[in-house]
Amino acid sequence: MIDPRLQTLRVLHRCGTVTATAEALHLTPSTVSQQLRQLAARLDLRLLEPVGRRVRLTPAALALLEHADALHAHWESAAAELAAHRRGGAGRLRFTSISTALATLVAPAAAQLRQQWPQAAVEISEDPAEDRHGLLLSGAADIAVVLPSPDSPPPDDRQFRQHPLLTEPQDLLVPDDHRLARRSPEAKDAQGTAGVTLADAAEDSWIRAGDPNDQHQLLLAACAAAGFTPRVAQAAVDWTAVASLVAHGFGICLIPRLARVPAGLPVTRVPLSGPHAPIRRILTCVRRGAEQQPLIAHGLAALQGAAAEYATSTQPWPATAA
Numbered sequence: 001m002i003d004p005r006l007q008t009l010r011v012l013h014r015c016g017t018v019t020a021t022a023e024a025l026h027l028t029p030s031t032v033s034q035q036l037r038q039l040a041a042r043l044d045l046r047l048l049e050p051v052g053r054r055v056r057l058t059p060a061a062l063a064l065l066e067h068a069d070a071l072h073a074h075w076e077s078a079a080a081e082l083a084a085h086r087r088g089g090a091g092r093l094r095f096t097s098i099s100t101a102l103a104t105l106v107a108p109a110a111a112q113l114r115q116q117w118p119q120a121a122v123e124i125s126e127d128p129a130e131d132r133h134g135l136l137l138s139g140a141a142d143i144a145v146v147l148p149s150p151d152s153p154p155p156d157d158r159q160f161r162q163h164p165l166l167t168e169p170q171d172l173l174v175p176d177d178h179r180l181a182r183r184s185p186e187a188k189d190a191q192g193t194a195g196v197t198l199a200d201a202a203e204d205s206w207i208r209a210g211d212p213n214d215q216h217q218l219l220l221a222a223c224a225a226a227g228f229t230p231r232v233a234q235a236a237v238d239w240t241a242v243a244s245l246v247a248h249g250f251g252i253c254l255i256p257r258l259a260r261v262p263a264g265l266p267v268t269r270v271p272l273s274g275p276h277a278p279i280r281r282i283l284t285c286v287r288r289g290a291e292q293q294p295l296i297a298h299g300l301a302a303l304q305g306a307a308a309e310y311a312t313s314t315q316p317w318p319a320t321a322a
Contacts, residue, residue, distance in 0.1 A: 002075055005039040006068040008032055009047065013065055014134050017054050024138040069158035076289025091295045092121040096132045097145035098211060100258035101282055104310060106145055109302035120295055128211055128237065133160060136287055143299050144285040147214035162285045163300070166307045170278040172201060172270040173246050173255040181268035195273035201252060202228040208235035209242040209253035219254050222278035243267055256280050
């Protein structure tokens with residue numbers, strides 16, 4: 001219902017290059033370039049200007065983008081109202097999520113959703129190498145479960161609506177024979193803080209654990225706040241592999257409460273205390289206006305229910321719902 005060339009412009013603004021835009025929209029780069037030229041000719045405006053090997057939107061294009069974002073948000077709301085006139089729960093709902101939330105929150109929420117809406121097709125993907133906000137914008141996903149990062153949209157972004165889902169602490173994962181694994185919770189550091197602080201591990205070797213796009217950024221930010229830069233010696237994404245590296249003495253890491261460690265490995269989770277104890281805020285994100293669509297609204301509600309159930313479940317160090 002809306003000129004698809006406007007959507008191409010929106011995705012280009014997010015992706016930054018014609019090639020990345022073409023990949024996101026499953027088009028060829030020449031098709032993307034042609035659409036943008038046609039749009040510029042239709043409006044009699046210059047929309048792009050070259051900057052090295054990339055392109056930059058002109059002031060006119062940025063002004064157009066504001067209207068395009070408003071149009072698409074309005075269309076999402078219209079689609080939600082029209083969906084209310086249909087019978088049944090037929091449709092497709094696509095989740096994209098960070099791995100730890102996928103296992104603990106998205107999978108049970110999606111299972112509940114399939115029971116409530118048996119005619120709906122529910123798809124779940126981790127997409128570790130993808131820009132999950134870009135997947136939302138291009139229509140490849142409907143609900144993203146993400147961690148905020150320096151590249152994330154702001155809370156008042158015109159294209160996306162975000163909601164807090166869960167706030168969870170980060171723990172240290174260390175070998176069983178590590179000095180911090182044996183430290184008494186009542187022991188105090190040089191500043192008089194009881195328990196183990198992040199600064200207590202400043203001289204250790206670290207593993208770049210989990211998704212480098214968000215989990216590693218959290219480690220760097222937390223260590224900077226604690227007054228040091230971690231010496232990163234190894235890297236692994238899968239938490240089973242990470243735990244094995246820790247168990248074999250290759251370093252320590254930050255591990256979120258949602259992450260599971262295989263039983264039998266000689267590793268210890270050490271809760272962190274003090275003013276710089278890192279936490280992780282998990283968000284849901286949808287296209288602005290899409291949260292009113294029945295299937296997406298039910299998906300968001302199911303996620304909130306799964307997060308609340310997780311937060312109140314019995315576990316060694318329960319996370320708290322945001």
